[in-house]
Amino acid sequence: MSFDHLMPAQDIVEKSGRVAVLMGGTSAEREVSLTSGRFVLEALIDAGVDAFKVDIQQNKLQQLIELKADRVFNILHGRGGEDGEIQAILEVLNIPYTGSGVKACAVTMDKLMTKRLLLGCGLSTPAFMEIKSKKDCEKVLNSMQLPLIIKPVNxxxxxxMTKVTRNEQLVPAYELASQYGTVMAEQWIVGKEFTVSWLDKTILPFCKIETxxxxxxxxxxxxxxxxAYIFPCGLDEVQQEILRQLVLEIIDICDLRHWGRADxxxxxxxxxxxxxxNTIPGMTDHSLVPMAAKQAGLNFQQLVLKLLELTLEVETQHV
Ligand SMILES: Nc1ncnc2c1ncn2[C@@H]1O[C@H](COP(=O)(O)OP(=O)(O)O)[C@@H](O)[C@H]1O
Ligand SMILES: [Mg+2]
Structure with a gap:
């Protein structure tokens, strides 16, 4: 799973022009995005790219109209940045950007919609129910088995998020999650957790997460x-191939582009x-995509430059 198709860094720097690194934003993940953005910006500047920071505010349309950039490195996480909104503005302004397009971002930012889509395509995801009101909590307890995990959908x-092991925990868990909009209950799965990152056409080494x-x-x-971030992940060849095929299917079904991560x-x-x-995974020093890229022989700067290189391809395709 090594990574060998890289454009020389100097070529990427020369072809990229001015690069706006979009970070921050107004979602609950603002702080994470600012940290991701700081690392990305530093790596780009170190490589010689003419990159600058843009902290996206409420007036994002105006900010992007006035951007004066040749392309965008989008490292906004969560609503408003990873949900198709920014992508749609950039499409209209004809500014190339890193990551998936409008439709893929809009769908995958919504956990319910993603589950329904993937289920419809025959993939497995834990049982779930949307909780629209406090009254629905009763229905959940009648039709699902504890433990559950209660999640904001967006x-x-x-x-x-809260793990619910006793009936009386459900309403407070719902109330907490509902501060962030739509809520769902998902069947708690006892088992190992794996995350799979990809970059361009390459599925990066799988990571097993233990906490x-x-x-x-x-x-x-x-x-x-x-x-603990465990590489190699401990799965045998057959299991790895199953997971690989699953991720390729997800990329295809959700129409994902450039990079991403699935849990x-x-x-x-x-x-x-x-x-x-996830269409815009974290890029902090604790983040999973940089770890997986490193396992494939790609350091943080090479990862960032590869993402920038992919925005050059978009331009070529459009010509
Ligand atoms: N159905 C589940 N069963 C057990 N643990 C879960 C389940 N869903 C999520 N988790 C735990 O919660 C974490 C966050 O959930 P996830 O759906 O990945 O949301 P996020 O978008 O916040 O990353 C996961 O990394 C996993 O540890
Ligand atoms: Mg996750």
Whole structure:
């Protein structure tokens, strides 16, 4: 799974022109995005790219109209940046950008829609129910087995999520998640967690995640030093091939572009259940895509330059 098709860095720098690195934004993942953005910007500038920071605010349309950039490195996470909105503005302005397009971002930012789409295509995902009101909590308890995980449908970074093991925990969990919009209950899967990153046409080495926390929560993601990121992931050849094919199907079904990451739980039968598809994964020093890229022989700067290179391809395709 090594990575050998790279354009010389100097060529990328020369062809890229002025690069706006979009970060921050107004989603709950603002802080994570600012950290990702700082690392990306530093790597681009170190490589000699004429890159600059744009902290996206409420008036994003105006900001992008006035951008004066040849292309965009989009490292916004969450709503407003990873959900098709920014992508649509950039399409209209005809500015090439890193990552998936409008439709793929809009669908995958919505966990319910993603699950329904993937289920419709025959892929496995844990059982789930949308919770539209407090009253629905009763229905959930009548039709699903505990434990559950309660999730905001349109968030990332494990924000607003709770594991529910007792009936009385459900309403408070719903209330917490509902601060972020639509909510769903998902069957808690006891098993191993794997995450799979990809870059261009390459599926990067799989990572097994282990945490002493109940699950891979915000703290385990960005602060804790006791989260284990395990490469090689311990799956045998056959299992790896199954997971690889699954990820290729997800890329195809969701129409993903350039890069991304999908998260899976493996149940007691050894079946992989997809739980999350990300179009703009984290690029912090604790993040999974840079770790997986490193396993494939690509350092952080090469990863960032590869993403920039992919925006050059888009331009060529359009001509
Ligand atoms: N159905 C589930 N069963 C067990 N753990 C889960 C389940 N869904 C999510 N988790 C845990 O919660 C974490 C965050 O969930 P995920 O759906 O990936 O949302 P996010 O978009 O916040 O990353 C996962 O990495 C995993 O550790
Ligand atoms: Mg996730």
């Amino acid at each position: 968030e990332g970074s494990s924000i607003g 002493p926390h109940d699950f891979y929560d915000y703290d385990a993601k960005y602060q804790a030093s006791d989260t 899976f739980m493996m149940n007691s039968e050894g079946e992989f259940l997809v739980i999350d598809v």
